Amino acid sequence: MSEYDLYELPNGIRVLHKQVLHTKIAHCGFLLDIGSRDEKPAQQGLAHFWEHMAFKGTEKRKSFHILNRLETVGGELNAYTTKEKICFYASLLSTHFERAFELLTDLTFHSVFPEKEIEKERGVILEEMSMYVDAPEDAIIDDFDAVVFGNHSLGHNILGTRESVSSFQQPDFRQFLQENVRTDRLVFSSVSNLPFKEVKRLVDKYLAPLPPKLGERPRIPFAGYQPLSRIEHKSITQAHCLIGGAAYAIEDERRIPFFLLNNLLGGPGMNSRLNLAVREKYGLVYTIDSTYSPYTDTGLFGIYFGTEKKQVNRTISLVQKELKLLRDKTLGTSQLHVAKEQLMGQLAMAEESNGGLMQLLAKSTLDLDRVEPLTEIFERIKRITAPELQGIAQDLLREDNLSVLQYLPE
Numbered sequence: 015m016s017e018y019d020l021y022e023l024p025n026g027i028r029v030l031h032k033q034v035l036h037t038k039i040a041h042c043g044f045l046l047d048i049g050s051r052d053e054k055p056a057q058q059g060l061a062h063f064w065e066h067m068a069f070k071g072t073e074k075r076k077s078f079h080i081l082n083r084l085e086t087v088g089g090e091l092n093a094y095t096t097k098e099k100i101c102f103y104a105s106l107l108s109t110h111f112e113r114a115f116e117l118l119t120d121l122t123f124h125s126v127f128p129e130k131e132i133e134k135e136r137g138v139i140l141e142e143m144s145m146y147v148d149a150p151e152d153a154i155i156d157d158f159d160a161v162v163f164g165n166h167s168l169g170h171n172i173l174g175t176r177e178s179v180s181s182f183q184q185p186d187f188r189q190f191l192q193e194n195v196r197t198d199r200l201v202f203s204s205v206s207n208l209p210f211k212e213v214k215r216l217v218d219k220y221l222a223p224l225p226p227k228l229g230e231r232p233r234i235p236f237a238g239y240q241p242l243s244r245i246e247h248k249s250i251t252q253a254h255c256l257i258g259g260a261a262y263a264i265e266d267e268r269r270i271p272f273f274l275l276n277n278l279l280g281g282p283g284m285n286s287r288l289n290l291a292v293r294e295k296y297g298l299v300y301t302i303d304s305t306y307s308p309y310t311d312t313g314l315f316g317i318y319f320g321t322e323k324k325q326v327n328r329t330i331s332l333v334q335k336e337l338k339l340l341r342d343k344t345l346g347t348s349q350l351h352v353a354k355e356q357l358m359g360q361l362a363m364a365e366e367s368n369g370g371l372m373q374l375l376a377k378s379t380l381d382l383d384r385v386e387p388l389t390e391i392f393e394r395i396k397r398i399t400a401p402e403l404q405g406i407a408q409d410l411l412r413e414d415n416l417s418v419l420q421y422l423p424e
Contacts, residue, residue, distance in 0.1 A: 018375060018385065019210040021217065025226035026198030030375045030385070031213045032205045034368060040111045040206030041369040043103025044122045045376035047199040050174075051097045051167040051233065051309075053190075056181075059174015060190050062095040063139060063182055068102060069093070070131035072124040077131060083117045084110075091117070095172055098309055099377065105369060108206040112216055118202075119220045127187045139179050146173075150254050150421050151320060158256040158316055158419045161244055166236045168309065197227045203376035205368045235311040236260070243418040253323045254421040257333060258316030261410055264308040264381050268406055270394045272306060272315075275403050278345075278353045279336065280304030280317055282360070287339075288317065292332050298325050302333075310381065315410060323423050330418070337416075340407035344400040354395050361388065 018032040050061050069091075070077045084091045089106025091114075102122050104114040146153040156171045163169030173179070202221065204213055239260035262268050280288040280303045288302045302319040321329050345353070365371055365388060378385045 019213075020379075021210075021214060023217065023222055025222070025224055026196070026228055027221050027224065028198075028201045028379060029213070029217050029221070030201060030203045030379060031208075031210050032371060032375060033207065033209060034205055035207050037205075037207055037368060038108055039105060039368065040108040040114065040204060040208065041103070041105045041372040042111070042114055042118065042202070042204035042206070043101055043372065043376070044118055045201050045203065045373065045380060046100045046122075046195065047098065047380045048100050048194045049096050049098040050170055050172045052194050052231070053167060053170065053174075056178065057186070057190060058170050058178040059139070059172070060178075060182060060186060061100060062172050062174065063135070063179065064125075064187055064190060065093045065095045065100055065102075066135045066139065067127050067132065067187060068121040068125045070135060071126050071128045072120045073126055074124070075120060080117065080121060084114060087113065089114060097168055097172065097307075099380070101373065101376075103369075103373070108208055111204075111206060111208055111212075115204075115216050116220055123224060125187075127184045129184055132182065132184060132187075136179060136182070139173065140176060143173050143176060143179075150248065150250050150252075151318070154254045154256050154419060154421050155316070155318070157246075158258070158417070159314070161242050161256075161417050161419050162239065162258070162260055162314060163236055164240075167234065168236055168312070168314075194231055195227060196229065196231055197224065199231065199380065201376040201379050203372045203379075205372040205375075233310065236309075239312075241415055241417045245420045245422060247424045248421050250421060250423050252320050253326045253423060254318070254320045255326060255330065256316050256318050256419045257330065257416055258304075258314065259410070259415055259417050261306055261313030261315040262308060263311050263313055265310075266308070266313075269308050269313075270391065271398045271402055272406055272410070274353060274357050274395060274398055275340065275406055276304050276306040276315065277357050277360070279340065281357075283356060285356075287336050288319075288333065291336055292319065292329060296332070298322075298329050298332070302329075326420065326422070334413060337407070337411045337413070341404065341411055344404045346400075350398075350400050350403075354398065358392050358395055361391065 021029045053060055069080050084106055087110045091104045093102045102118050106114055160169040280286045292302050293299050299319045299321050304317040307314045
């Protein structure tokens with residue numbers, strides 16, 4: 015990671031800024047260490063609902079004014095919710111940076127959750143849920159969380175349930191923020207051509223006056239993973255399948271080696287082992303990939319594919335064959351070198367995206383209390399050995415350690 019500026023306010027809010035002289039665009043946003051896993055059982059879907067409601071009114075703005083504030087200067091305003099994070103962010107010409115900074119601060123800290131808007135947005139989210147019924151390739155990913163994590167909050171759908179979303183009222187949002195927002199567990203991050211002194215001036219103007227809100231906000235750790243296989247019959251024309259299980263946490267020393275192994279197995283490259291063995295050789299699938307998502311105390315690994323119903327068992331067998339090869343046979347010197355070069359190249363290109371870099375600065379700071387320099391990550395990748403990867407495959411990719419979820423046409 016190239017150099018950046020870090021500034022911590024007395025109220026605990028941390029600010030990271032990376033100056034990039036050759037761009038005219040500013041990317042900035044708040045990343046909060048709050049996600050769907052922090053919801054109580056009756057709050058399922060509340061974090062995501064809050065993300066929506068932040069745009070629906072603040073102490074000094076109505077929804078119309080929020081939506082037009084950046085659009086009128088060609089900017090973009092957006093947000094997302096994950097299992098452990100909520101992000102409000104914007105991109106626009108750096109000449110309008112203060113406009114974005116002030117707006118993001120307003121909707122992050124001063125939302126009022128108008129009751130009429132809650133009713134409107136409730137319908138929007140219920141429609142979002144219905145869309146998943148028509149998109150099994152998306153729905154199976156959410157349902158697989160429940161297969162792996164069971165009744166733990168990591169297994170809950172980020173959207174919540176129709177019952178929970180239908181029940182939320184204004185006090186529920188205020189209570190959720192009161193329980194979860196901590197000023198020392200949120201970060202403002204920006205990447206632009208502006209000097210840090212200008213960013214700091216705005217930080218002192220808009221963020222310094224915010225009162226500190228500190229204290230523990232414990233998360234219930236996940237433990238006791240048990241492999242599970244499940245088949246669901248649905249009104250679909252193609253079969254969908256996910257194979258995987260629990261994996262390593264963010265601070266586990268095996269995280270980066272497993273990223274390499276996952277990338278080799280089913281990463282974005284067309285030369286991934288699964289793509290070559292299943293799509294290119296037999297033409298059984300259009301898409302097959304594997305993903306790895308590390309969390310603070312655990313992780314999730316999954317291999318997804320869609321195929322004809324009659325080809326499901328054959329495709330699963332081919333996947334298991336590739337996993338067995340990784341368990342039984344160490345990579346050759348040339349294979350390992352190519353895998354390392356490919357991953358390092360992908361990471362370097364990802365850092366070329368200033369919007370992605372802005373979010374990476376914030377996420378790394380929240381998860382690790384520091385930003386991992388790209389050179390440090392590269393050094394760790396270069397030290398990975400073939401026996402190390404084989405040991406990880408034998409640990410995580412055992413057939414008896416994997417869960418399977420199938421959507422089959424009725």
